[in-house]
Amino acid sequence: MQEKVKVSGGTGLSEKDARSGKIFYTEDSLDCAFAWDTGVAINRYLVELKNGKIIAKECRQCNRIMLPPRMFCELCFVPSGDWVFVEDTGVINTFSICHVNWDASRIKKGEKPHLPAVIEIDGASEGMGIMHRLGEVDPDQIRIGMKVKAVWKPESERTSSITDIKYFKPL
Amino acid sequence: MRKVAIVGAGLTKFVRRALETPKELSFEAAKTALDSCGLSLKDVDCVAHGTAPDAFDGLHQNGEYMVDGCGGWNKPTMRVYVGGGTGVHAIVHGWHHVASGMFDICLVVCEEKMSSAMPHAQGFFLTIFDAITERDLKPNLLWIFALEMNRYMNRYGYTKEDMALVAVNNKKNGLKHPSSQFKDEVTVEDVLNSEIMAYPVSRLDVSPVSDGGGAVVLASESVARRITDKPVWIEGVGWSLDTAYWATRDLYYPRYTDTAARMAYEMAGIREPAKQINIAEPYDPFDYKALHHMEGLQLSPRGKTVELLRDGYFARDGNLPMCPSGGLLGVGNPIAAAGIMKVAELFWQLRGEAGERQVPGNPRLGVAQSWGDLMQVSSVVVVGN
Numbered sequence: 244m245q246e247k248v249k250v251s252g253g254t255g256l257s258e259k260d261a262r263s264g265k266i267f268y269t270e271d272s273l274d275c276a277f278a279w280d281t282g283v284a285i286n287r288y289l290v291e292l293k294n295g296k297i298i299a300k301e302c303r304q305c306n307r308i309m310l311p312p313r314m315f316c317e318l319c320f321v322p323s324g325d326w327v328f329v330e331d332t333g334v335i336n337t338f339s340i341c342h343v344n345w346d347a348s349r350i351k352k353g354e355k356p357h358l359p360a361v362i363e364i365d366g367a368s369e370g371m372g373i374m375h376r377l378g379e380v381d382p383d384q385i386r387i388g389m390k391v392k393a394v395w396k397p398e399s400e401r402t403s404s405i406t407d408i409k410y411f412k413p414l
Numbered sequence: 415m416r417k418v419a420i421v422g423a424g425l426t427k428f429v430r431r432a433l434e435t436p437k438e439l440s441f442e443a444a445k446t447a448l449d450s451c452g453l454s455l456k457d458v459d460c461v462a463h464g465t466a467p468d469a470f471d472g473l474h475q476n477g478e479y480m481v482d483g484c485g486g487w488n489k490p491t492m493r494v495y496v497g498g499g500t501g502v503h504a505i506v507h508g509w510h511h512v513a514s515g516m517f518d519i520c521l522v523v524c525e526e527k528m529s530s531a532m533p534h535a536q537g538f539f540l541t542i543f544d545a546i547t548e549r550d551l552k553p554n555l556l557w558i559f560a561l562e563m564n565r566y567m568n569r570y571g572y573t574k575e576d577m578a579l580v581a582v583n584n585k586k587n588g589l590k591h592p593s594s595q596f597k598d599e600v601t602v603e604d605v606l607n608s609e610i611m612a613y614p615v616s617r618l619d620v621s622p623v624s625d626g627g628g629a630v631v632l633a634s635e636s637v638a639r640r641i642t643d644k645p646v647w648i649e650g651v652g653w654s655l656d657t658a659y660w661a662t663r664d665l666y667y668p669r670y671t672d673t674a675a676r677m678a679y680e681m682a683g684i685r686e687p688a689k690q691i692n693i694a695e696p697y698d699p700f701d702y703k704a705l706h707h708m709e710g711l712q713l714s715p716r717g718k719t720v721e722l723l724r725d726g727y728f729a730r731d732g733n734l735p736m737c738p739s740g741g742l743l744g745v746g747n748p749i750a751a752a753g754i755m756k757v758a759e760l761f762w763q764l765r766g767e768a769g770e771r772q773v774p775g776n777p778r779l780g781v782a783q784s785w786g787d788l789m790q791v792s793s794v795v796v797v798g799n
Contacts, residue, residue, distance in 0.1 A: 404550050
C-alpha cells in the first residue's frame, strides 16, 4: 500500500482538535436551502432520464447536437432548435480513480474508489462530453477511448436525476 | 491608455493555519507593500481587492468585511473574484484603474484564509459544479484536475514521473522563498510514492492548503518615476473565461490561457514569446498545470514541454526559468494571494532584488498567469523593466 511520506508545510487542525478544546475558536454553520428551477431544457433532460433516454438539443445555425440540452447555443448565441434523442453509449474521453470523497475525507478501507469520467455520448456532436461515473470495471482496465454504455436504475427507482444512470460500464 | 508601473510589493508568510484573521493578513500584506515604496495609506487613490470563494471565510460578500484590512476605507474600492484566477486578475483590475487616467496610485490586495473551513476547504467546491446535472454525482474538486491531468498526459504520452519533475523543481526553488511554508526538498520518488488521491493526482502533485496575503502598489508613469528609480512596467494584460460546459472542452489544452496570453502579448508588442520572455510564473496548483499553462502561454511547443523540462530549459539557470519563486507547489497556495506572489516575484526578479532566487542574466521581460473558476479562466500579466 501507500508509503507514508513526509508532507511538510505545517499541520492542519482536525475536527478532533477543535472538539477537544485544544484551541480557542468560535463556530458557526450555514444552513442554506435552495429550490432551483431547472429551466425548460434541463427539465426535459431529467424527464427523459426517468424514461431511460438521453435527450439533446440541436443548434440550427452550427448544427451542433448539444448535450446537456440548452435553450440557446452559447457559440452562435441564438435560441436552440429541435430536440434530438442520442444514444446511451459513448467513449471515455478521460477518467480518474479517486480515493477521496466530495468533502476531502478518504474512502474507507474496503470501499471501492470513485471512478469519475468525461464520456462523449454517441449521437451528440463530437467532443460533447458529460461527467458521470464508471462501474462494473476493474479500475486498472479503464482506458481513454474505451466504449461504454449506461447502466440505468430500475424504472421504479428513477427520480428524474442524473443519477437515474447508475454509471457507465465497458461495452 | 497610460503606462502603469509596479512600484512596491509585500507578502505575508504562507502557512497552513495563520493565527491572524483574514483582515489582519490583508493589513500585513498591504502595509508591507506600502512600506516597501515609502508610501502611506493617504497616498493611495483607490484599492483593487481580491479574495476567492466567500465560502472559505463563511462570510457572504467577503469584500465588505475585508475593506478595512486592505486600506479601502472610504476610498473607491472594488473586489474581483474569478476563483483561483483572482490574484493575477486583481492586478489586471488595478491596472485598469490607473491606465484609465482615473487614479495615480492603486493598492492591490489579495488574501486567502483556507484553514477556517471545516473539516476541509475542498468540500466547499462541491457547489461550483452545476447544481442539477452534476452535483448529485457528489464530485470532489480533485476530479476535474485528475480528469484534465489524465487527458493531458494521455494526449502527449507524458508520464507521472514527468509531472513529478515539476513538483521537484518548484519545491526546490521555493525553499529559498522567505514566505514559503515548506522546509523539505522532495524527490521524484517522494512524489510517486505519496498517497494517491485521485489517479493520476497524488498528494505531492498538489499544492498545499494555505493561509496568506499579498499586495502590490501600482502607479501612473510620472508618479512611479518619483517613487522609484526601478519601476517595473505592466507591458500587457489579458484575460479570458471559457465555457462552463467544461466536459465539452477538450481538456488537454488550456484554450482560455491561449486567448488571454495572446491578448497580453499583443498589447506588449511581443511576437515571439518563447524567445522574448525571460521568466515565466505559470499557475501551478498542480505540477502538470505548470506545463499545461506553459503550452497555453505559447512558451513551449505543445507536446514537447517535458523534453524541454528534462533538458533543464525551465531551471532557474535555464533558458526560460519557470516558477523561480517556487510557485504554489513550493511557496504555498493561499489562492488569491498566490497570484499576487507570482507577480511580486517578477517585480523582484526584474529589479534584481530576488536574492538567492535571482535568475541570472538581468531578465527584462516576465509573464505571470493565474487560473481558476470551473477550470476555465486565465489572467495574464506581462511585465518589463
